Amino acid sequence: TSFLDTVRVGEAVAAVRATAETKLLVAFFLGLCDITTGVCDVLSFYPQPSELHTIDGQQSIAAALRKLEMYKVLSLPVVTTTRSSSKYLGTVSAADILLHLLFSEQFISALEELEKEKLSIKDFGHDIDDILQKPVKSLLGQRPESKLLFLVGPGAPLSTVVGHFAQGVHRVLVGTRSEAPSKHRLFSQSDAVRYLRRHLTHELVAPTARLTLEELGLAAAPQTMVTVSANDTALKAFQTLMSTRWTRKSSFNSTADDKCVWDLSALPVLDSKSRVVGTVSQSDLRGMAAENLHELLLPVLSFCEKRAGKKKPDTHHQVTVTPETTIGESISKVVDRRVHRAWIVDDGRLAGVLSLTDILSRFSTVDFSYLSYYQRSRL
Numbered sequence: 001t002s003f004l005d006t007v008r009v010g011e012a013v014a015a016v017r018a019t020a021e022t023k024l025l026v027a028f029f030l031g032l033c034d035i036t037t038g039v040c041d042v043l044s045f046y047p048q049p050s051e052l053h054t055i056d057g058q059q060s061i062a063a064a065l066r067k068l069e070m071y072k073v074l075s076l077p078v079v080t081t082t083r084s085s086s087k088y089l090g091t092v093s094a095a096d097i098l099l100h101l102l103f104s105e106q107f108i109s110a111l112e113e114l115e116k117e118k119l120s121i122k123d124f125g126h127d128i129d130d131i132l133q134k135p136v137k138s139l140l141g142q143r144p145e146s147k148l149l150f151l152v153g154p155g156a157p158l159s160t161v162v163g164h165f166a167q168g169v170h171r172v173l174v175g176t177r178s179e180a181p182s183k184h185r186l187f188s189q190s191d192a193v194r195y196l197r198r199h200l201t202h203e204l205v206a207p208t209a210r211l212t213l214e215e216l217g218l219a220a221a222p223q224t225m226v227t228v229s230a231n232d233t234a235l236k237a238f239q240t241l242m243s244t245r246w247t248r249k250s251s252f253n254s255t256a257d258d259k260c261v262w263d264l265s266a267l268p269v270l271d272s273k274s275r276v277v278g279t280v281s282q283s284d285l286r287g288m289a290a291e292n293l294h295e296l297l298l299p300v301l302s303f304c305e306k307r308a309g310k311k312k313p314d315t316h317h318q319v320t321v322t323p324e325t326t327i328g329e330s331i332s333k334v335v336d337r338r339v340h341r342a343w344i345v346d347d348g349r350l351a352g353v354l355s356l357t358d359i360l361s362r363f364s365t366v367d368f369s370y371l372s373y374y375q376r377s378r379l
Contacts (some may be wrong), residue, residue: 051182054079057089057137061097061260062129062290064136068094069289074282077149077173078137079145079181086181088173090140091149094285099242100139101293102235104131106277111235114294121294132290151175151184158267166361170265189356190340196363197335200328208362209328210307219323219344219351227270227350230277234303235296237280241267260337268318268343268350276318276343276350280304283340320345321354327362330354 054078055064067076075093076314079086101107103282110127113119119127141144150172152161161172175184200209213219228237266281278301287307295303319342322332334342334356344352 032042052077052184052186054086054181055092055136056081057140058135060133061100061136061139062132064092065094065097065289071074071285072286074286075171077181078140088149088151088181089137091146092136092139092273093110093143093146093282094288095242095282096139098145098238098285099143101128101131101156102239102242102354104333106131111294111297115297124294125290128290128293129220145170149173151177152187161187162192162360163258164366165192166357166359166364189360193331193356193359194335197331200331206328209331210326212324212326213321213330213344213354214323216327216362218327218354218362219346225268225350225352226264227268228280228300230269230271230299230301232269232300233296234298234300235268237267237300237303238296241280241282257364265339265355268353270350274343274349276320277301278304279318279339279341281340284308318343322346323351327359331359 053067053071053073053076055067055078057078057080059168064076068074074095075091078089078092080089081087084334107128110119111123113127114121114124144363148169150169151166152172152174153176165173169189171186171188173184174187196205199205208216226240228240232240241264244267263301266283267351269275269278269280271277280300280303283305284307295306298306319333319337319339321333321342321344323346334354339357341353343350344354
């Protein structure tokens, strides 16, 4: 049984259709009740783990790496546990751990010694061991996303969650405060986009699904496109990725300009002719462990292929679209290939990127009237 069985959507479909007539945005997720009587349809087709895996904040970074590798996940909610209850502290991800290492002089120095063959892999492990023994809670807050952890009640409208996805949030927890953290479930951007893909022909979706990326304003080339070279090492590629930020208008913080700062999740890998030949992303950190951190010295594409193993033999064959591609076709591509973005190319050259955040922003009104609910639920 899906954990969203009890979620109901009660917004008026008539208001949604009126919005769709006056804007390019189609508030599809406000009109889910016109498609199904409950939102259980969203995740009932997708297998869910038997329990949510967490880690205690007092455990070491090395323990977090082992747990991430064991469960083949990219992030873990961090909890503090007493005899009677558990409380969320935040989220730690493989990217948080890598960021901590990449800008550690001790770690970089050990890697350089290893590259010069002045250290063996075994000695390299010994040199960085004390870094990995720090408590995992010491990493919380060093990246923007680890500061935000939302626990969404089972009765929350899906449109509200998607509105937050449209601002850059990648996932939320679904459950109640009275439940143990292990009983909570994750609902992600990918889940929302997969559900959207199932309804591309629906009357609330089809008008926008037929529009091209250029018509939707998604194909405009950014002033600066951050990229990495196929000749770069994985170490250099991730240093570039982890040191780059982007902003989106948001209501999560209280700054004067109402903008939330996020990390980039991926960068395109270009060859000498500026053609996209690969992608380096936070997903490539899946399965990283203390024993294989030395692989960061590999060329970036070799690193990505080694991390993917047999699951992703077509690393070089990237998902690309053009400004003339419809957003419906783009959604089908990213869902079918199980990726989180498509690179936009024009005349064979990189012109931009279409992310899951971009897609969901075109099917959500991002109604901030629900913000107070999330502020109460924020942990």
